[in-house]
Amino acid sequence: MFCFCHYNLVMSTSPAAPSTIPRSVYLGGLAIAVGGAVLFSTKAIVAKLLYQYPVDAVTVIAFRMIFSFPVFAVIACWQMRTEPPLSWRDRWQLVGLGLVGYYLSSYFDFLGLQYISVGLERLILFLTPTFVLLISTVYFKHAISRLQWLALLTSYCGIVLVFVHDLQSGASNIVLGSTLVLGSACSYAVYLLGSGELVKRIGATRLVSYAMCVASVACIAQFFILRPVGMLIQPTPVYGWSLVNGIFCTVLPVFMTMIAVERIGAPVASQAGMIGPVSTLFLGAMILDEPITGWQLAGTGLVLAGIYLLSKKK
Structure with missing residues (x-):
């Protein structure tokens, strides 16, 4: 799921001016x-630790949602009681967004983590804003400025460097994992x-x-469709790491x-998320x-x- 730590939350809130905020x-x-x-970002580290046990991406993502689903369900129920009901159009749109943004994205991510390093995984996910820009350009005919082109070129050059490095190091299925x-x-x-x-x-x-x-229901249902119920019985560390992953x-x-x-405010919080790939790189070295x-x-x-250059473009 995304690199900028839930970019939609960041961008949907009116920014506050840092100069007007008390220092503390x-x-x-x-x-x-x-x-x-x-x-x-630590999600990738936890996934690698889970893959040391007899589990696959379907199981890992299902256990993750089993532990996080109750929290989001309570919040959703509270929202339903305090907010006006949604239109049918919004409901179907939410179903589609949940399946694409949280189910499909998470599934591809955990599948890919079986084949590539956590550092490369985090860097690829960190390119999400650039994909937003490119999709907007292709489908919505938005113009790309010179600064944005420079940002895209710089980011993709960085990915190529890490990709080639991992490819030369003999990592198996690096292309498959990166594609996922x-x-x-x-x-x-x-x-x-x-x-x-x-x-x-x-x-x-x-x-x-x-x-x-929506994503939790899809992930858990996928597990019961594709895997035997007996796979719910796992070594104790799997439950522990899945709890960490979910909460x-x-x-x-x-x-x-x-x-x-x-x-x-949104801009500062968004740029603070840039610590993610760096933390993943060093945590991967220390733990994995x-x-x-x-x-x-x-x-x-x-x-x-x-990404910093791209964030400077308003």
């Missing part, structure tokens, strides 16, 4: 934004474009809670991002013993620079 509130909000980005994660980023980009007007009508909390409930890498980042946006090379650092720097 600003620093606290910034810390929450960074923490949310790091937690969301690329599909995840594209799916989430479609979700972002489709949710733009809806989030203005119903609000970010309502959109995310409803869409996550600390899914639920908490959503609400931390919302709190950060409320405190420090994935090597950090100069090529990876250079590629990460180029991707971050490209």
Whole structure:
């Protein structure tokens, strides 16, 4: 699911001017934004730890949703009681967005993580805003400025560096894994474009809670359709890491991002999310013993620079 830690939440809230925010509130909000980005990026680390056990992507994503679904269901029920009912058009749009943005995107992501490093996975997902820009250009005929072209070129050069490095290191199925994660980023980009007007009508909390409930039902149903019920019995660490994946890498980042946006505004919270790929790279080295090379650092720097340039374009 997306790199900028739930970009739709960030962009759907009116930005606050940092100069008008008390320093203590600003620093606290910034810390929450960074923490949310790091937690969301840690999802890839947890997935790699889970793959050490006899589980696959279908099982991992189902267990993730089993633990996060009750939280989003409670929030959705609360929203249903306090907010006016949705039109049938909005309901069907929410179903579609939940399936594309959270189910399909997450499924492709976890499938891809079986084949590539967490560092490369996070960098590819971090390109989501560039895919939003490209899709907008192709289908909505939006013009791309020179600064945006420079941002795109810089980001993709960084991905090529890391991709070639991993390919030369002998990683198996690197092309397959990268393609799957690329599909995840594209799916989430479609979700972002489709949710733009809806989030203005119903609000970010309502959109995310409803869409996550749809995705949770799809992921859990997929498990029972494709896997025997006996696969619910797993080693104890699988339940523990799945709880971490569902609560600390899914639920908490959503609400931390919302709190950060409320405190420090959308632009600052969005740019704080750029810590995600960097944290994933170093966490992968510390926890998974994935090597950090100069090529990876250079590629990460180029991707971050490209996304930063893109974020400067209003």
